[in-house]
Amino acid sequence: MGRLKNKIALITGAATGQGKEIAKLFAAEGATVILTDMNMAGKETAAEISNARGDVNFVQMDVSKLADWNKVADYIKDAYNNLDILVNNAGIPGRGSIEEVTEDEWQKVMDVDAKGVLFGMKSMLPFLKKSKQGSIVNNSSIWALVGTGSAASYHAAKGAVRMLTKTASIEFAPFGIRVNSIHPGLVRTPMTERLLEDPKESWRIGPIGRAAEPIEIAYAALFLASNESSYITGIDLPVDGGYTAR
Numbered sequence: 001m002g003r004l005k006n007k008i009a010l011i012t013g014a015a016t017g018q019g020k021e022i023a024k025l026f027a028a029e030g031a032t033v034i035l036t037d038m039n040m041a042g043k044e045t046a047a048e049i050s051n052a053r054g055d056v057n058f059v060q061m062d063v064s065k066l067a068d069w070n071k072v073a074d075y076i077k078d079a080y081n082n083l084d085i086l087v088n089n090a091g092i093p094g095r096g097s098i099e100e101v102t103e104d105e106w107q108k109v110m111d112v113d114a115k116g117v118l119f120g121m122k123s124m125l126p127f128l129k130k131s132k133q134g135s136i137v138n139n140s141s142i143w144a145l146v147g148t149g150s151a152a153s154y155h156a157a158k159g160a161v162r163m164l165t166k167t168a169s170i171e172f173a174p175f176g177i178r179v180n181s182i183h184p185g186l187v188r189t190p191m192t193e194r195l196l197e198d199p200k201e202s203w204r205i206g207p208i209g210r211a212a213e214p215i216e217i218a219y220a221a222l223f224l225a226s227n228e229s230s231y232i233t234g235i236d237l238p239v240d241g242g243y244t245a246r
C-alpha cells in the first residue's frame with residue numbers, strides 16, 4: 001500500500017481489461033486516478049473503484065483524436081494542473097496478414113494503437129514536466145518483439161509503440177520523465193475471450209502454460225510507474241510467461 005502515494009495517474013482504455021485492473025491497483029496504492037476510454041462503461045468502472053478508494057474520475061475520449069486529448073488536458077489543468085503517471089493502454093486488435101490487410105484496417109489500427117500513444121505523450125508532456133518524477137508506461141505487446149505471419153497492422157503499430165517509447169525516453173530524460181513499454185503475452189481480457197476458448201490458439205501461450213491475468217500486467221505497470229524503478233528508462237519489458245524466451 002502507498003507505493004503511488006501523492007501521485008496523479010492517467011490511464012487510457014481503462015473501462016475494461018488491463019486498463020481497469022491497472023486503475024484499481026494504482027488507486028489501491030494511493031494514487032489519484034483519471035480513467036479515460038471511448039466506452040462510457042468507464043464511468044461505472046471509475047465509480048466502482050472510487051467507492052473503495054477515493055479520488056477516481058472518468059473522462060470519455062478517443063485516443064486517436066487530438067481534439068479529445070486537448071479536452072483531457074483541459075480537464076487535468078482545471079482539476080489538478082499536474083500529472084505524474086501516464087499509462088497509454090488503450091488498443092484494438094488488428095486482423096489480416098500483409099497479403100490480406102486492407103488500407104482501412106491498417107489505418108484504423110495505426111491510428112488507435114500507435115498514433116494514440118504519440119498523442120498521449122505529446123499532450124500530457126507539459127503536465128509530466130511539472131512532476132519532475134514523471135513516468136510513462138506504454139502498453140505494447142509481444143507482437144512488437146516477434147512476428148507471427150498474421151495481424152500485420154497490429155505488429156507494425158505495437159512495434160511503433162516500442163520505438164516511440166525508446167526515443168521518448170531520451171527526449172524526456174532531461175525533464176525527469178522516464179518512459180518504458182510493457183509487452184504482454186496472452187492476457188485474459190474481453191479482447192481475447194474468443195482466443196482463450198479456441199484450442200487452435202494455444203500456440204499463443206508461453207512456457208508458463210497459461211494466459212496472464214490482468215493483475216499480473218498491472219503489477220509490472222505499477223513497478224514502472226512508481227519511484228521503485230527510478231533508474232529504469234527506455235526498456236521494453238516482456239510480461240509474457242516466457243513466450244519470447246524461446
Ligand SMILES: NC(=O)c1ccc[n+]([C@@H]2O[C@H](COP(=O)([O-])OP(=O)(O)OC[C@H]3O[C@@H](n4cnc5c(N)ncnc54)[C@H](O)[C@@H]3O)[C@@H](O)[C@H]2O)c1
Nearest residue numbers: 013016017018038039062063090091141184186187189191
Ligand atoms: N489481451 C491481450 O492478450 C493483450 C496482449 C498484449 C497486449 N495487449 C494490449 O493491452 C492493451 C489493453 O487491452 P485489453 O487486453 O485490456 O483489451 P480490452 O479490449 O479489454 O481493453 C481495451 C480498452 O481500450 C478501449 N479503447 C479501444 N479503442 C479506443 C480508443 N480509440 N480510444 C479510447 N479507448 C479505446 C476499449 O474501449 C477498452 O476498454 C491494448 O493496447 C492491447 O493491444 C493485450
